[in-house]
Amino acid sequence: MARLAVTGYASLDYPVVLDGMVKADRTTHIRFRDPAAWPRAGGSPTYVAGAAAIAGIASAPVAWVGDDALGAHYVDHCRAAGLDVSGLERHAGARSPAAIMIHQADGSTACLYDPGPGGEERLTAEQARLIAEADMACLTVGPGHLVEPILAARPADRPLCWVMKDDPTCFGPESRAALAARAGIIFCNAAERPLIGAVPAHTMIVETLGADGVRLHAENAVTALATEPVAVADPTGAGDSFAGAFIAAHLQGAGPEAAARTAMEMVAAMLRARARRGQTMTDRGRGQ
Numbered sequence: 001m002a003r004l005a006v007t008g009y010a011s012l013d014y015p016v017v018l019d020g021m022v023k024a025d026r027t028t029h030i031r032f033r034d035p036a037a038w039p040r041a042g043g044s045p046t047y048v049a050g051a052a053a054i055a056g057i058a059s060a061p062v063a064w065v066g067d068d069a070l071g072a073h074y075v076d077h078c079r080a081a082g083l084d085v086s087g088l089e090r091h092a093g094a095r096s097p098a099a100i101m102i103h104q105a106d107g108s109t110a111c112l113y114d115p116g117p118g119g120e121e122r123l124t125a126e127q128a129r130l131i132a133e134a135d136m137a138c139l140t141v142g143p144g145h146l147v148e149p150i151l152a153a154r155p156a157d158r159p160l161c162w163v164m165k166d167d168p169t170c171f172g173p174e175s176r177a178a179l180a181a182r183a184g185i186i187f188c189n190a191a192e193r194p195l196i197g198a199v200p201a202h203t204m205i206v207e208t209l210g211a212d213g214v215r216l217h218a219e220n221a222v223t224a225l226a227t228e229p230v231a232v233a234d235p236t237g238a239g240d241s242f243a244g245a246f247i248a249a250h251l252q253g254a255g256p257e258a259a260a261r262t263a264m265e266m267v268a269a270m271l272r273a274r275a276r277r278g279q280t281m282t283d284r285g286r287g288q
Contacts, residue, residue, distance in 0.1 A: 002251040003058045005087065005130040006045040006244075007150050008140030008163075010063035011113070012070045013042035015101035017233040022102060022110070032233070034277065039070065041077035042099065044140030044163060047237040051244030051266060053082050057251055059244075060084035060130050064121040064143070070096035087130045091117040103233050121146060128153040136251055139179065140240065141165035147175040151182060161185035163243045164192045171195075185250065187243045190215075204256060206246060208239055214264065218256040225257065227264045230271040242267045 017032040034040070045061035053059040061083060065071035067090045074096060078085050097116035103109050121143040131137050131153040139150060140163040147170070154160055162183035165171065171179070180186070180196050185204045188196060193207055205217035211229035215222060245266040249259035 001056065001058045002135045003060070003133070004049065004052050004136050004138065004247060004251070005060050005062055005134035006049045006052075006138045006140060007062040007127075007131065007146070008045040008048075008142035009043045009115070010041075010045065010061070010065050010074055010088070010097055011043035012039035012074055012096055012098045013101050013236065014039050014098070015103065015234050015236060017103045018105055021104050021106060039073065039098065041074050042101075042237065043097070044142075044165070044240045046074075046078065047240035048138055048140060048163060048244035048247070049078075049083050050081050051241040051263075052248040052251075054266070055245055055248035055252070055262075057248045058084065060087045060134070062087035062127045062130055064089045064091055064097075064117055066090065066094040066096040066116055067092050068094075068096055070098060084130075087127050089121070089124055089127065091120065094120065101234070101236055109236075118143070119145070123149045123153065132158075135159070136161060136247060138163060138243070138247060139183075140243075141167050141170045144170040144172065144175065147171070147178070151178060154182075156182075159184050161243075161247060162187070163240060164188040164196060166192050166195060185247070187239070187246070189239065206243075206256075206260065208242060214242075214260050216256050216260055223257060225260055225264070228268065230268050230275065232271045232275040234274060235271060238267050238271060241270055 016030045019029040019031045022028055045063045049059035049061045065074050071090050075085050075088050094117035098114045100112040123146055136159050137154050138161045160183050162179045180199045187206045189208050207215040213227040214225045242263045245263035246259045249262045
């Protein structure tokens, strides 16, 4: 079984869907929150590794949480999802990272993020081993001061992929240039594409376009793939799950277009299930 190591921020998410918009000095009602996922384990490594594991890849998130109850919840979630938890470092005396995800009635989303031990994370020997020995290592948004140590832990002749996020505290100009030169596969959205800059000719860029699908830059060609949009109030994790499913298909021998189609189908199924659960819970709350 192929092995994947995914580095980045962990998070314990508290997602809510509102009936209206947040305004100062006024109460806004929550239309939906899932009591079975309160909090919900989140963060890019969780979604990337989780999607790859569903597809049959031995996946290990490399992330940092506190030694509090939330940290224990995160580790338990990852273990229950079939992930290798040996790359999860519990930082003594630190609170775990958490986020309040606010999905407003107009479709906009606000994220309030508590980084927990932000800035104090260190790459442990076990984490470095996982990064070095995996069949594929994947960097997602995480502690900016660890980008260089993570790249140093990965042998230069071993495959590497990068899930880009427009977060200058993690991916500043020097880090972006180093990752663009090393990563064989880069995932980004259309707004992030210009930040990547020049890449080697062999690099594959997978550019997600939201409801408009995916644009593949691979094998000296650009291919646009359409998708069927899924209406869902909470799309959190869709892009990272797409990356995880794509990486899994790639490791299992699929070409770029086949991997992208497999990943789009997986994400669509995830979002449809989330939309159904949200509608069911909302109907119950209204007594329907």
